[in-house]
Amino acid sequence: xxxxxxxxxxxxxxxxxxxxxxxxxxxxxxxxxxxxxxxxxxxxxxxxxxxxxxxxxxxxxxxxxxxxxxxxxxxxxxxxxxxxxxxxxxxxxxxxxxxxxxxxxxxxxxxxxxxxxxxxxxxxxxxxxxxxxxxxxxxxxxxxxxxxxxxxxxxxxxxxxxxxxxxxxxxxxxxxxxxxxxxxxxxxxxxxxxxxxxxxxxxxxxxxxxxxxxxxxxxxxxxxxxxxxxxxxxxxxxxxxxxxxxxxxxxxxxxxxxxxxxxxxxxxxxxxxxxxxxxxxxxxxxxxxxxxxxxxxxxxxxxxxxxxxxxxxxxxxxxxxxxxxxxxxxxxxxxxxxxxxxxxxxxxxxxxxxxxxxxxxxxxxxxxxxxxxxxxxxxxxxxxxxxxxxxxxxxxxxxxxxxxxxxxxxxxxxxxxxxxxxxxxxxxxxxxxxxx
Amino acid sequence: xxxxxxxxxxxxxxxxxxxxxxxxxxxxxxxxxxxxxxxxxxxxxxxxxxxxxxxxxxxxxxxxxxxxxxxxxxxxxxxxxxxxxxxxxxxxxxxxxxxxxxxxxxxxxxxxxxxxxxxxxxxxxxxxxxxxxxxxxxxxxxxxxxxxxxxxxxxxxxxxxxxxxxxxxxxxxxxxxxxxxxxxxxxxxxxxxxxxxxxxxxxxxxxxxxxxxxxxxxxxxxxxxxxxxxxxxxxxxxxxxxxxxxxxxxxxxxxxxxxxxxxxxxx
Numbered sequence: 001x002x003x004x005x006x007x008x009x010x011x012x013x014x015x016x017x018x019x020x021x022x023x024x025x026x027x028x029x030x031x032x033x034x035x036x037x038x039x040x041x042x043x044x045x046x047x048x049x050x051x052x053x054x055x056x057x058x059x060x061x062x063x064x065x066x067x068x069x070x071x072x073x074x075x076x077x078x079x080x081x082x083x084x085x086x087x088x089x090x091x092x093x094x095x096x097x098x099x100x101x102x103x104x105x106x107x108x109x110x111x112x113x114x115x116x117x118x119x120x121x122x123x124x125x126x127x128x129x130x131x132x133x134x135x136x137x138x139x140x141x142x143x144x145x146x147x148x149x150x151x152x153x154x155x156x157x158x159x160x161x162x163x164x165x166x167x168x169x170x171x172x173x174x175x176x177x178x179x180x181x182x183x184x185x186x187x188x189x190x191x192x193x194x195x196x197x198x199x200x201x202x203x204x205x206x207x208x209x210x211x212x213x214x215x216x217x218x219x220x221x222x223x224x225x226x227x228x229x230x231x232x233x234x235x236x237x238x239x240x241x242x243x244x245x246x247x248x249x250x251x252x253x254x255x256x257x258x259x260x261x262x263x264x265x266x267x268x269x270x271x272x273x274x275x276x277x278x279x280x281x282x283x284x285x286x287x288x289x290x291x292x293x294x295x296x297x298x299x300x301x302x303x304x305x306x307x308x309x310x311x312x313x314x315x316x317x318x319x320x321x322x323x324x325x326x327x328x329x330x331x332x333x334x335x336x337x338x339x340x341x342x343x344x345x346x347x348x349x350x351x352x353x354x355x356x357x358x359x360x361x362x363x364x365x366x367x368x369x370x371x372x373x374x375x376x377x378x379x380x381x382x383x384x385x386x387x388x389x390x391x392x393x394x395x396x397x398x399x400x401x402x403x404x405x406x407x408x409x410x411x412x413x414x415x416x417x418x419x420x421x422x423x424x425x426x427x428x429x430x431x432x433x434x435x436x
Numbered sequence: 437x438x439x440x441x442x443x444x445x446x447x448x449x450x451x452x453x454x455x456x457x458x459x460x461x462x463x464x465x466x467x468x469x470x471x472x473x474x475x476x477x478x479x480x481x482x483x484x485x486x487x488x489x490x491x492x493x494x495x496x497x498x499x500x501x502x503x504x505x506x507x508x509x510x511x512x513x514x515x516x517x518x519x520x521x522x523x524x525x526x527x528x529x530x531x532x533x534x535x536x537x538x539x540x541x542x543x544x545x546x547x548x549x550x551x552x553x554x555x556x557x558x559x560x561x562x563x564x565x566x567x568x569x570x571x572x573x574x575x576x577x578x579x580x581x582x583x584x585x586x587x588x589x590x591x592x593x594x595x596x597x598x599x600x601x602x603x604x605x606x607x608x609x610x611x612x613x614x615x616x617x618x619x620x621x622x623x624x625x626x627x628x629x630x631x632x633x634x635x636x637x638x639x640x641x642x643x644x645x646x647x648x649x650x651x652x653x654x655x656x657x658x659x660x661x662x663x664x665x666x667x668x669x670x671x672x673x674x675x676x677x678x679x680x681x682x683x684x685x686x687x688x689x690x691x692x693x694x695x696x697x698x699x700x701x702x703x
Contacts, residue, residue, distance in 0.1 A: 074538030082555035083527035
């Protein structure tokens with residue numbers, strides 16, 4: 001068996017399929033929409049799942065192509081005279097194709113992993129679960145391809161099945177609307193797009209998806225191994241049972257994955273020493289990059305009365321809306337990870353300083369972006385440059401305000417800046433820097 | 437080369453004939469290609485002769501358990517072959533080279549013969565040795581590592597024979613095995629046949645009467661699905677006279693038997 005398995009691995013479509021999945025997967029991961037997984041392992045696992053949109057149909061087609069081999073090579077006559085039952089004969093083929101797609105997918109993941117291995121530290125168990133569901137999806141696809149290719153052993157079956165698979169994945173969300181949770185059961189790519197930093201996939205969603213995919217794979221095996229209509233009819237049993245079970249297991253709630261937040265990923269991890277500088281656990285690999293600049297920023301802010309003494313990552317999430325506890329002595333800093341996995345901000349220092357002019361959540365009278373910039377750069381002692389979050393239009397105003405501040409005597413300017421911070425903290429901003 | 441003899445092989449056979457057919461009827465499509473055939477074969481090399489459409493290939497396929505008999509009785513290695521029987525045990529003792537030999541083109545010769553040995557449910561430990569021996573016996577050892585798709589017609593035929601004999605079958609069915617072999621390879625093949633016939637029942641379907649005369653202990657002639665003649669090759673040679681078509685005594689004997697059979701059927 002193991003020798004035959006090795007022969008199948010070498011001589012079937014397995015090697016080619018693994019290679020095609022790997023190449024397509026890596027190209028998608030790095031070039032389709034830019035690198036969207038730089039935050040960490042969970043983002044990588046979910047991005048891989050998203051690109052099943054292409055890999056899943058490819059696996060279907062690969063299976064159908066492989067299944068045509070017996071017909072293509074005209075071996076039915078010879079094999080019919082051998083004692084080994086058809087079900088046994090299919091085992092090495094099923095194994096080789098499953099191994100191939102699993103390896104292709106995991107190697108694709110490894111290529112992404114190499115990209116972020118230097119910066120991504122937080123590795124929750126959910127990453128493995130999400131990846132395992134992805135592997136299971138591909139195995140189900142390649143086995144389903146084998147089954148369909150066996151029942152319809154034509155040249156056109158493989159490409160047609162691939163296109164049908166792609167169409168199916170694209171149609172599922174529309175077909176199940178407004179019940180998005182149904183799409184989540186049946187489509188392994190649903191709600192995997194653009195994962196944010198603290199995102200996760202709840203176990204219950206993964207379990208429901210795994211049940212469905214395992215049932216689909218079971219049906220495919222029965223269809224592929226069967227040689228009579230009775231077994232083929234019986235093959236419907238797993239897929240129907242699996243679908244029913246998966247639908248029951250999946251919470252009947254829309255945006256179940258999109259709204260999920262991993263509280264552990266969001267917890268703060270602090271650098272040793274004072275003043276305290278903390279980032280979320282998912283960004284813990286960037287702590288040293290943040291620490292130096294954030295401490296320099298806090299030192300500059302120390303000139304202000306009642307200056308903040310601590311810089312934390314701003315772990316606000318907007319979907320769902322959730323704010324970290326507000327404290328006047330803490331500057332919140334948005335950590336944006338660049339496509340290389342490192343800190344994208346050349347302006348962490350300025351962001352920490354301007355963070356001192358932020359208002360509590362749900363405040364309606366906040367300090368405008370131009371004022372923030374002007375005040376921050378007056379404290380920094382240089383001309384404002386736009387940060388990653390700034391509208392370029394605000395920059396002109398900011399430079400004007402900054403120049404006005406510079407015209408003023410030092411003490412007057414400092415008083416205005418201090419007043420601006422006070423207004424921000426008390427949610428009573430309104431007057432601009434220039435008209436105190 | 438020494439070969440370990442398994443206990444199963446040393447057990448005395450309990451059946452009188454390796455192949456036994458009584459009133460056997462087999463359909464090829466809707467046509468009854470084998471119609472009331474009586475045949476009994478044992479160890480030795482049996483040449484199966486007959487004109488095109490005589491039912492040779494259909495008979496071969498029925499003996500290979502690919503086609504189910506439509507009537508009559510067929511017993512292989514002492515076990516009945518019918519719609520209800522479990523054929524697994526019989527099939528372990530079969531070797532079959534179909535007229536159209538299908539193979540996986542990407543496999544090497546050794547891989548394909550090994551795969552067939554696995555399909556024939558040979559014991560795992562016996563497979564590598566048996567594969568090498570089968571390849572050696574057909575003279576393909578230098579090509580054992582070549583892909584099947586790169587083989588010439590004659591080599592493919594030999595690879596086909598190698599897979600058929602890999603399990604040392606008690607019943608070996610070769611349908612047109614000499615097609616594509618050059619004269620020298622055919623001579624080698626006759627030697628192999630004589631060798632195989634020592635302890636197997638070998639049935640070789642062919643159009644080449646000369647092969648039969650040279651390598652077969654026994655000749656079976658069928659026409660229109662029925663047995664025309666069964667006897668030794670020498671016996672066949674005595675059947676013909678000067679007036680019969682053919683360039684050798686065997687060919688003349690073959691022509692004479694067919695002519696007589698047709699005349700009887702026409703009456």
